[in-house]
Amino acid sequence: MNWLAEHPEVRTIRVAAADLNGVPRGKRVPARFAQKLLTEGTKFPYSVLNMDIWGEDIEDSPLVFETGDPDALLMPTERGFMPMPWLGAPSALLPIWMFHADGRPYEGDPRQALARVVDRYKAAGLTPVVATEMEFFIIDDSGKTLRVPPSPRSGKRRTGAETLSLRALDAFDQFFTRLYDACEEMDIPADTAISEAALGQFEINMMHQDDPLKAADDAWLFKMLTKGVAREFGFAASFMAKPYDVWSGSGLHMHFSLLDAEGRNVFDDGGPKGSDTLRHAVAGLLRAMPGSTLIFAPHENSYDRLVPNAHAPTGIGWAYENRTAAIRIPASGPKARRIEHRVAGGDVNPYLMIAAILGAALNGIEDGQEPPPPFEGNAYDKGLDQLPGTWNDAIEAFGTCPEVKRIFPQHLIDNLMMTKRQELHYMAELTDEETIELYLDTV
Secondary structure, eight states, X not given: OHHHHTOTTOOEEEEEEEOTTSOEEEEEEEGGGHHHHHHHOEEEEGGGGGOOTTSXXXXXXXXXXXXXXXXXXXXXXXXXXXXXXXXXXXXXEEEEEEEOTTXXXXXXXXXXXXXXXXXXXXXXXXXXXXXXXXEEEEEBOSSSSOBOOOOTTTOOOOOSOOTTOHHHHHHTHHHHHHHHHHHHHTTOOEEEEEEOSSTTEEEEEXXXXXXHHHHHHHHHHHHHHXXXXXXXXXXXXXXXXXXXXXXXXXXXXXXXXXXXXXXXBTTOOSSSSOOHHHHHHHHHHHHHHHHHHHHHSOSTTHHHHSSTTSSSOOBOXXXXXXXXXXXXXXXXXXXXXXXXXXXXXXXXXXHHHHHHHHHHHHHHHHHTOOOOOOOOSOGGGTTOOBOOOSHHHHHHHHHHOHHHHHHSOHHHHHHHHHHHHHHHHHHTTOOHHHHHHHHHHHO
């Protein structure tokens, strides 16, 4: 309540949880009921966290008619109240997550799934240190075709991509200044911003932190915030995997290392290659990659990004300091030795993505798995085993993968399978224009 007491101007609260697609689901509540939210929580149907991308019930889900669509209990996360700087009226956001009435975590909640993986690490005496790289497009979607918006400074539109261009960043300086100020208000650790390889595409990195749940919260909240701030300037910010056919898509890369009880990085062996533990983690990531592709590429549009020679990995392999690899070991000092996972698109649910990566790495460490040798050169030319090439293939692989079953509870696996099969069925009815309209703001 301290934050609310310091902001008496706040009149309304939004309570929100992430569904399986990462879409915020919640309620608007008058601020005078804030104390009740903190002590008693609120209630949603269980089915609300298991809706399709349109926000519709899953037709064959046992959470709906079969069981009477019962309510679950949702309680505040550790985050507490925070501002919603993109709204015109002073408002507060209270992130929440789902439990049963008796206090047990609900296994269909993506945030609870990540907490389950974090608990496995705690039991092993390890602490993951996590950072994400958030790529997104800013888009003028006011006409029939998508275009880069005009610069608020010059009124001109960019005509080409300008990788690491200060001119491209400065053209939207007002937007980025507003976005960084809002990140500071929301305690989102936004670090470096760059212009990326596609028209109107940018990336903002998050600082490393030793709390994977907060890292996932930050990525989820950053998406919400960036979309809202962009609309203040009259354009859209989109994290969809590939809004333009002719340009590369957006990824959501994750870097992580692991600390032991003494705070030492267990990936560090004092040399450039990393420890046995690093190799075991890489092996676990590679083994789980086909089955977990649905987490990293959850939508139909996701597979337009995962094509050869488009700055996104398609082969299952690892390498040192090589951005064509699905798993990259960046060049660094030994104490900063870490793994970069490069498969996920910007359209992912951050909770499920981080859970899938950390869970697979821990599988490999627990089993002492050894990866194949790292490759050198262009991954697209190496004849590597390939990721599932279609959405349908990824759905089927997810449902049968033993590594995935070690990471996620069966209830969540079943729910996500039903969700994606329903979306696959109804997406076939949409035109390309309708598909873009659907994904542009929702993911």
